[in-house]
Amino acid sequence: QVQLQESGPGLVKPSQTLSLTCTVSGGSISSGGYYWSWIRQHPGKGLEWIGYIYYSGSTYYNPSLKSRVTISVDTSKNQFSLKLSSVTAADTAVYYCARASCVRDCYSGYYFDYWGQGTLVTVSS
Amino acid sequence: SYVLTQPPSVSVAPGQTARITCGGNNIGSKSVHWYQQKPGQAPVLVVYDDSDRPSGIPERFSGSNSGNTATLTISRVEAGDEADYYCQVWDSSSDLYVFGTGTKVTVL
Numbered sequence: 001q002v003q004l005q006e007s008g009p010g011l012v013k014p015s016q017t018l019s020l021t022c023t024v025s026g027g028s029i030s031s032g033g034y035y036w037s038w039i040r041q042h043p044g045k046g047l048e049w050i051g052y053i054y055y056s057g058s059t060y061y062n063p064s065l066k067s068r069v070t071i072s073v074d075t076s077k078n079q080f081s082l083k084l085s086s087v088t089a090a091d092t093a094v095y096y097c098a099r100a101s102c103v104r105d106c107y108s109g110y111y112f113d114y115w116g117q118g119t120l121v122t123v124s125s
Numbered sequence: 126s127y128v129l130t131q132p133p134s135v136s137v138a139p140g141q142t143a144r145i146t147c148g149g150n151n152i153g154s155k156s157v158h159w160y161q162q163k164p165g166q167a168p169v170l171v172v173y174d175d176s177d178r179p180s181g182i183p184e185r186f187s188g189s190n191s192g193n194t195a196t197l198t199i200s201r202v203e204a205g206d207e208a209d210y211y212c213q214v215w216d217s218s219s220d221l222y223v224f225g226t227g228t229k230v231t232v233l
Contacts (some may be wrong), residue, residue: 046211046224046225046226046227047160047168047211047213047224047227048224049221049222049223049224060220062221062222063219063221096167096168101173103156103173103174103215104156104174108155108156108174108215109155109156109214109215109217109222110215110222111156111158111170111173111174111213112158112160112168112170112213113170113173113179115167115168115169116167117166117167118167
């Protein structure tokens with residue numbers, strides 16, 4: 001059973017960089033076949049896809065966040081990470097890491113089948 | 126960008142059937158996935174690829190997708206089904222994963 005766990009600071013100052021790490025257990029990131037994702041949820045709101053990474057390092061980002069987002073992977077630690085720069089109060093949210101599995105032949109996109117418990121990050125001075 | 130529209134709320138009595146819609150332009154041409162989220166918890170995948178169920182998800186959860194509307198159906202609703210439900214697709218034109226606005230299911 002794959003498990004994901006987010007870790008990182010719960011409070012970040014405005015204009016600084018938000019950094020989170022997701023540790024994967026019960027399966028190897030290096031085995032391939034999946035993308036490793038970050039998704040956030042503003043308080044009381046819906047879900048927003050931030051981006052994802054393949055074990056090889058290939059990344060795809062939400063265009064609305066692309067200029068501020070970096071997702072990286074450390075296969076030796078079975079972890080992947082999120083950095084979001086120049087944060088403002090609008091980046092206050094619960095951040096989830098999730099595994100993305102492809103639909104059938106992988107030409108119809110991916111769905112998110114395993115999720116971490118989520119971590120609340122508050123941007124405030 | 127691609128927009129998925131869900132009703133804000135659906136109310137249903139125990140034992141009855143709840144139907145949650147997800148509207149989008151020609152959504153029938155896309156693969157739709159559904160998530161259940163209970164308060165303070167992470168989302169859980171309940172239906173993928175329009176109508177498939179992950180292991181461990183009861184047969185009471187089913188999905189369909191045609192035209193401009195996808196539907197998640199919960200049969201024989203139980204109190205434990207009370208949650209927010211989100212649909213999700215991949216928009217190939219923008220290479221963006223899009224979630225619906227969410228529907229709160231209340232069991233009366």
